[in-house]
Amino acid sequence: MTRKTNSISWRKTDDAASRPWTGSVREYDLIKELIIGVVVVGLLVLGVSALFGSPDEPSVSLKAWATAAPADFVGTAAKELAGTSDSAGYGPPYNSTPGASQTIGPVDLQSLSGVRLPVDTANDFVIVPLATLPSPPADLARWMAATDQQRSGWAAAYSDALAAAPDNDPAKVADGDYGPVPALTGALLDMARQGNLDGVLQNGGNFYNTDYTRSLLFLGDGSYFPGLAASQHLSGDQWGVMNETGDTPGQSWLWLFSLLYQVEPFKSAPNADALVVVTMFVLTALLTLLPFIPGLRSLPRWIPLHRLVWKDYYRNR
Amino acid sequence: MTGWLVASVGTVGDGTYFGWDGFTIQSGNLIVIVVMIILFVLALVLPFPGGKRRK
């Protein structure tokens, strides 16, 4: 680069881009531009808001779930008791299931925080809520007295039997040794239908609460809630995080993040989340440091769209 | 499903989606992307009203 007139470099050299401009100027009013900008954008915002509004699809409660899909609710509750649900085997930060955390080679970022939001699905989602009832089911005592082995044996057997039953209907389950499990899940279903479970799971017996982790995990372990999301095109394999309900635009700026989840090798990787986040981190760093990257930074010179931006200048050289 | 905090909001419609096998895009997002491309092209080609030249 002998002639400095055309340098693409970020460096300060002695070319025209590096020196204070000494050529001709035009009048410019910064404050006026700001005011005009605020007024024009304000009118746009008010106009578009009046025209299109914003969606507000009501949230889903455990009551709604238990009412609309009781078989799914009971099946999920049995899995929570058996410790076979997604949440039960999630790993950090909810519990310490061995081998559950997502690693990249030897790097295990997921375990960094430890179990900071402890979730014990059988107790937190089923047993403790049932114990808060004015008259807890009698079978609760039987569960409490049983060994861990008995508990998981009953719950797993019932969970399998439910999966095999026609329509997964608890009323059509084949006979078997399920211990107190059917009674417990049935009582939880009643509790949820009456709307009691929502409150108990959210505030854990306290007055205040802003933490919805447990309710959300329980809800997500079933198939009713993810099914609703899928019907709204919100699933991960449907560009989900980008989309808003209805026709309102969502977070379209997450397109690349969303895309990575849908292509190989990310799509089928067991540690897809970790891989996608790290990849996005690297790509963002590349964009940030783009002026330092040979080739990429020269694109504006090879594809000279800048001649359109500065067409007046180049015309009057 | 009626929380006491749900006012006049009905269920939002299903949304309009455009797509070819496997690839779908929601109408709102599509419009935002198209608007950005249009603004980009207009910014390049539209003549800018000349300001007062000064020395």
Next chain:
Amino acid sequence: MTAQATPGPGTPVEEPDAHTWTGRARRWLLKKLPPDKLLPEDQPSYVASWAYVFGMGAIASLLWIVISGIVLGLNGPQWYHVSSLGNFVNSTHLWSVELFFIFMVVHLWLKFWMAAWRGGRVLTWITGVISFVVSIVAAFTGYLLQTNFDSQWIAFEAKDALNAVGVGAWFNVANVGQLFTWHITLLPLAVGAVVILHVLLVRVHGVVPPLEAAESDAQLLHNRPEPAEPPEPTAPPETAESGGAVR
């Protein structure tokens, strides 16, 4: 800009005897960014294109985001579910965010094709990208605070990505209390700070000249002998600028 636009009464730019830290800081600031560079009344002749309006559009949108956000925040998170005025304010919050990103992305595209990092402006580019990234996180926390079906589902989906890199405990998408801290305090402060730094850097370095600007150009030759920038008595522009932050 003519000569009398230089230092106003009472604020001499050059203070040779500044020996306190405060005095030196003031002298450095005034040298880097004298008032008429901070609030200019003219721009180089090449600053004449619609390509230059999108940064200001993004800033204007950001102001509307902040205003509508304050109204929403002061009325509490449930207000917009039950009030039609609240719902409208929520709509303005959403649409100013959409416009903010539209303007910001077009601005980013244009600045890329103008190679606007040239001539010691790399920090301007970097702060621009950072403000984009921080804005994405801020918007994401806003989507989680809708307290409706959409936020419920986004929280359920997004927890995995955050947990996988070990931050899910502090950035708990299902804890509305934590999210309020992120969305109405930390992230807006971060976006505001980076955007202000970005704008100040633009003013310090000036708008980047055309990629093919040459010394022989008529618009540069015109008044070569007399600099249009306000003269700085001691340091000639070349040397004064060459010690810039990016070196």
